[in-house]
Amino acid sequence: MNDQQLLRYSRHILLPQIGVEGQEKLLHAKALVIGAGGLGSPVSLYLAASGVGTLTICDGDSVDLTNLQRQIVHRTESVGALKAESARETLSHINPEVKVVPIRERVEGERLHALVAAADVVIDASDNFPTRHAINRACVRHRKPLVSGAGIRFDGQVSVFDLRDPESPCYACLFPEHGEADDVRCAVMGVFAPLVGIIGCVQAAEALKLIIGAGEPLAGRLLLLDGLAMEWRSVRLKKDPRCAVCAAP
Amino acid sequence: MKITLKLFATLGDYLPEAARQKNELPLEVAPSTTVAEIISRFNLPEKLVHLVLVNGAYVAHDSRLAHELQEGDVLAIWPPIAGG
Numbered sequence: 001m002n003d004q005q006l007l008r009y010s011r012h013i014l015l016p017q018i019g020v021e022g023q024e025k026l027l028h029a030k031a032l033v034i035g036a037g038g039l040g041s042p043v044s045l046y047l048a049a050s051g052v053g054t055l056t057i058c059d060g061d062s063v064d065l066t067n068l069q070r071q072i073v074h075r076t077e078s079v080g081a082l083k084a085e086s087a088r089e090t091l092s093h094i095n096p097e098v099k100v101v102p103i104r105e106r107v108e109g110e111r112l113h114a115l116v117a118a119a120d121v122v123i124d125a126s127d128n129f130p131t132r133h134a135i136n137r138a139c140v141r142h143r144k145p146l147v148s149g150a151g152i153r154f155d156g157q158v159s160v161f162d163l164r165d166p167e168s169p170c171y172a173c174l175f176p177e178h179g180e181a182d183d184v185r186c187a188v189m190g191v192f193a194p195l196v197g198i199i200g201c202v203q204a205a206e207a208l209k210l211i212i213g214a215g216e217p218l219a220g221r222l223l224l225l226d227g228l229a230m231e232w233r234s235v236r237l238k239k240d241p242r243c244a245v246c247a248a249p
Numbered sequence: 250m251k252i253t254l255k256l257f258a259t260l261g262d263y264l265p266e267a268a269r270q271k272n273e274l275p276l277e278v279a280p281s282t283t284v285a286e287i288i289s290r291f292n293l294p295e296k297l298v299h300l301v302l303v304n305g306a307y308v309a310h311d312s313r314l315a316h317e318l319q320e321g322d323v324l325a326i327w328p329p330i331a332g333g
Contacts, residue, residue, distance in 0.1 A: 039333040127333040152332035154272075155257045175299075175329055189259065191332060224300070224327060226257065228271055233325075235300065235307040 001027070005097070009051055022212040023051065029211045030054040032115050034107065034135055035125035036083040037061075038196030039149050039203060041073035043123050046204035047098075048091040052211070054099045055091065056115060059083040060106040070193035108134055117142045121207045124148040125200065129175070133245075136171035139163050140246050145217075146171065147206045149199040154192045154227035156199040159237065160206050162219040163246075169220065173240035195227045250320040252276050254287060257327045263291045278318065285314035287324060300327040 001009070001020065005027075012018045012026075031052050033040050036059035047055055063074045063086050071083075078086035084102030091100050107115060108131075116122055116138035124135050124146060132148070139146040140163050148171055149158040162168045206218050224233040241247055255273040256264055268274040278287070288298055301313045302325040308316050318324060 035333050037333055125333050127331060129329070129331045132331055150330045150332055152258045152330050153261065155327070155330065157327075157330060189332070196333065222300075224257075224302075226255070226272075226325075233302060233305050235302070 017214040032119035033123045036087045038070045039125035039200040042200030048095045056101040058103040058107045149203045156225040158202045159222040160218040169237045169239040170246040172245040173243045253323045255325040281317045284316045297328040299329045
C-alpha cells in the first residue's frame with residue numbers, strides 16, 4: 001500500500017481484526033454483486049469505499065425515476081442509463097482505485113458460472129427467485145460463499161451460505177426450488193427506502209468479514225428484520241439432507 | 250386466551266385493514282388453538298406460510314401445524330421474499 005492508501009484505509013487498518021493484512025486482502029479481493037438495485041446500491045457503495053479490488057456488478061435494467069427513492073448508487077441524471085454503468089460511474093467518484101466491471105445483462109447459464117467461479121465472494125442482491133436459485137446453484141457448484149439478502153415493504157431477511165463448507169446449508173435448503181409462490185415485485189408492493197439499505201449494509205459487512213476472515217460469519221443463521229417494530233430475529237438454518245441442489249447424490 | 254398474530258411482507262394483506270399499521274393483530278382464541286387453526290382462519294395460502302415463529306423462536310416445519318399456542322404467545326408468519 002502507498003501512503004495515500006494507508007491514509008484512505010487508516011480507519012480499517014486501525015482495527016485489530018483488519019489491520020494492514022486484512023486491508024491487503026480487501027485490495028486483492030474480487031466480489032461479484034448481482035443486482036444494482038435497492039440492495040446492490042449499499043453493497044456496492046460500501047465494498048467500493050472499503051477498497052475491494054474488483055467489483056463485478058451485474059444488472060440488465062436501466063435506471064428508472066421510481067428507483068431513486070431507495071437505489072442510492074444511482075442519481076437523477078442517470079435515469080435511462082444502464083444500472084451497471086450508472087453504478088460504475090458513481091463508484092468511480094467514491095473510490096477510483098477500485099476496478100468496477102459492469103455486466104450489462106441479467107446473467108444466467110455458463111456466463112453466471114464463469115463469473116461465480118472467478119469471484120471470492122458472491123452477493124445476491126437480485127429481485128426474483130429464478131435468479132436467486134441460479135446464483136445458488138453456481139455457488140454450490142463452485143463452492144463460493146454466498147451473501148443473500150431480500151426485502152419488501154418493511155421486512156427483510158439476510159444470511160450467509162458459506163458453501164466452501166460441505167456441511168453448510170444452501171439457499172435451496174431454505175427456499176426449495178419451485179416451492180415458492182410467485183414473488184410480488186416492489187412495483188406493486190412498495191418498499192421502505194432504508195429497509196433495503198439496512199439489509200444491504202448487513203450484506204456488505206458480511207462480504208467484507210468473509211474476505212478478511214474476521215469474526216463469525218452469519219452462516220447457518222437467517223436474520224429476519226421486522227422494520228415496523230425494528231426488531232431482529234435469528235433463525236438457525238440446517239442443511240436439508242434431501243435438498244435437490246446441495247445434498248450428495 | 251389472548252395471543253398476537255404478526256404477518257410479514259406480502260402476508261400483511263391477510264390482516265384486517267385496521268391491523269395493517271403495525272402488521273399485528275391481538276386475537277382472542279380458544280385455549281390450545283393450533284397454528285394450523287390460525288392459518289385456516291385467515292385463509293393464508295400454504296405457499297406463503299414459509300417461516301413460523303412463536304415468541305421469536307422458530308417452529309420446525311414438521312411440527313408447526315400441530316403446535317399449540319399458549320396465553321400471551323406472539324405468532325409470527327413470514328412468506329418467502331425475494332425483493333431487492
